[in-house]
Amino acid sequence: MQPLTTLTDEQLIEQIKSSGNSAGFRIIYERYGHLIFGWCMRYLKQQAASEDATMDILEQLLKNLHRYEIKDFKNWLFLLTRNHCFQKLKGKTTVLMDDLSRIDGEDVMESGKKDPLEVERIEEALHEQIENLNEHQKICIVLFYLKKKSYKEIVDQTGYEMTKVKSHIQNGKRNLRLSLEHVYNEE
Amino acid sequence: MKHRENFKKWLQESPVDHGVTDDLDRKAVEGFQYLDEGSSLDESMERLDQRFESLLDEQPLTSVDTEKKAQAVVRPLMRQRRWMGVAAAILLLVLPTLYFLNKPANSAQLFANHFETPRSPYLLTSRGEADQNMPDLTSAFTLYEQGDHEQALPAIRELITKYPQQEDLTYYAGVSALASEMPEDAIALFKQAQQTQYQKVDEKSAYFLGLSYLKLGDLEQASQWLKKAESGVYGEKAKNLAKELE
Incomplete structure (x- = not known):
């Protein structure tokens, strides 16, 4: 009998479904546990929350894997993880997105009420563009908007001066706005 | 743990240097910059490993056969319950019938039903x-x-x-x-x-x-x-x- 470790993901899943063998599920965890954790951190930006989210996803898989018909496991698992994280983030990125769409109180990106599909596309693009910011801007944007830290807390945590913190946030927002404009305007 | 060891190497260097161009791997690597200060992949994964083992102990894996057997047990019980439900429904109609006939339908309840x-x-x-x-x-x-x-x-x-x-x-x-x-x-x-x-x-x-x-x-x-x-x-x-x- 072929060792489980040599099976493809899809073969392994079929094996797990038919036998309920936890050895197969352990191999799935070995292959993907750290990736699920990394994906969670990419979206949630917080270690503890990401560890919890990883376990939620693994528990979900353990209970329901036998029901799924999966053709491309890695991509499927990523989408499952991302959707789970977007649910956890619901509301947290809204403030940032609202700020990005306004200059001097004017809505420059005509954000308005958008289709949920578009919101999801913009949310994915937002996370992608945050990664493209320079280090200082990224740290300050993430701490301020996603971890809800005050300016003072950011100063204490990073060692940046207060004026620098505000400047990094301002410049970071500008850069995010510029890079997201094409996403907002895409119809 | 070959996959995890390779991943640790990617964390130390850019994944592109190791010939990794898989976008999903890149996204996972990006996530690790958000580890708490002083924390490491090894420490986090050790915690997750322990939690994973507990999860396997508490929650047995369900195979397709296991679920079919569970449903097979549930079906006769559901049939029995259905007959009991029919009997109960008849009683409800026979008893204060006029009151129930005159009461307007509760739309939320109807929806739920x-x-x-x-x-x-x-x-x-x-x-x-x-x-x-x-x-x-x-x-x-x-x-x-x-x-x-x-x-x-x-x-x-x-x-x-x-x-x-x-x-x-x-x-x-x-x-x-x-x-x-x-x-x-x-x-x-x-x-x-x-x-x-x-x-x-x-x-x-x-x-x-x-x-x-x-x-x-x-x-x-x-x-x-x-x-x-x-x-x-x-x-x-x-x-x-x-x-x-x-």
């Missing part, structure tokens, strides 16, 4: 070659079948423009919207779905429009849509619900 999410065909059967390259379809409908409609709805909506040939996706998005307590969105989606006869989605949507208006408390609209649905695949359900609305 009649609303069920229909199974989708996307996980049940293969539709041939097209399915093999649609992992996002599988992902969305996995969430749908799990009853996780808050997550399923945006996922299915994303698929509507991506797979225009799958003309029933708007209908299933409507079902998820209704299950997520969003009847106005559901109504908009079901009305769009009315435009196609693919998989009799127009007939099914008429019934669900009835349910959506019932959820909103608009009994007049609900009745109108249920009347339309009486000639369709959900005709019996529509007739039964319409009777309770009278």
